[in-house]
Amino acid sequence: MTEAAPDSETTYKRVMLKISGEALMGDQGFGLHPPTVQRIAEEVKSVHDLGVEICMVIGGGNIFRGLQGSAQGMERTTADYMGMLATVMNALAMQSALEELGVFTRTISAIPMDQVCEPYIRRRAVRHLEKKRVCIFAAGTGNPYFTTDTAATLRASEMACEAIFKGTKVDGVYDKDPVKFDDAVRYDTVSYDDVLTKRLGVMDASAIALARDNSLPIIVFSLDEPGGFRGILAGRGTYTKVG
Template sequence: MTVSEVIAESAPVYPRVLLKLSGEALMGDQGFGLHPPTVNRIALEVKRAHERGIELCLVIGGGNIFRGLSASAQGMDRAQADYMGMLATVMNALGMQSALEGLGIHTRVQSAIPMDTVCEPYIRRRAMRHLEKGRVVIFAAGTGNPYFTTDTAATLRAMEMSCNAIFKGTSVDGIYDSDPKLNPSAQRYDRISYDEVLARNLKVMDASAIALARDNTLPIVVFSLRQEGAMTDVLYGRGRFTVVGP
């Protein structure tokens, strides 16, 4: 290792981050539910970062189990459907907790909807203390309110936890001007502004989450979770990713 590599390895660009995962990221090639090998692979990425002293918290969606917006479109009351979606995120959080603790990583799940028999209620100061003690905190049940997505919940929790960035793990290595799976000539952005994301309707996160991040100058880093070690590389400013920022 060169001197510059040693310095880079000892000084992460983002020492405290919130990792945002979609529920679909946990289902692998299945059409529904949790795929344990996929969950374990993602947990291993979190472990690699955690072992380097990165303080980590997570927000996981629930779309692999239940999607409130889709149910609402089929006639279900929107608020009721959203509450059901929040419960799905708790199931995913518990699944990820199990995978992480199987790797020896101490975790805490905090839910915005109190359910004391399975996890802690969300208490900001307690969550901060968990991070300071080296525990991974998984925030479940969104904001606890209907009509808010887990993208917005992730941005809110990242600000409350004083995170340096939101890491959005996807199936591609950044943000493209069109779908790279459909267009081989799609161009990847190294960096793009919040306003450009909104104006181009690039679907990185929902508009409320992007606007909230913009108003608080919180970077959003989009990278591929499918590449082994990618998350750790991005934490140190290496690899392929896109930064949404000022």
């Protein structure tokens, strides 16, 4: 497969795309919705075709969420490990969709499971990126009590990504829930400290603090907007920059 040359208009050369597990279930209440997985894979491919090196972290909330299991009486550590396994399932689904589109992809798990994916070795993952393979980091950090937001920020820092792209259902960060409040105001830019003090819900506090400490910008955009991911990398579209 011929590698694409980086687009002259592309703002970033290596990025982390963080999406929730719920983004993969479409209009269903649970699980994977193959057409939705395919649509997101096409969005990723459109950016990959620009020559951008892409890391991904996908949550597992469409299958199992550790906090919910813990709230229902399950031991927290066990519940979190179950959530990590859910992220591996989502990563494999996305890998399959991307490879059907001709994009070489590696699923890399923080929990060793050699028969289905690679173990996380930083230098090997960097080499995959240099070879223009999409790297999907699964199983969180491999530790309970840490969210996939924190895992995405950690891996983005380790991979020397230039930004984290947080794909959501809304086109940025608002001062209050835009679904519930018609007068909600979107921020064009917002500081890490404001996100923490105003509890704006971009990512959990650990992820925001880690991004701040590593001067890693977070771009919040709508994953439902066709072509939005590619457009923002070319400097167009509506989004909020946390930095």
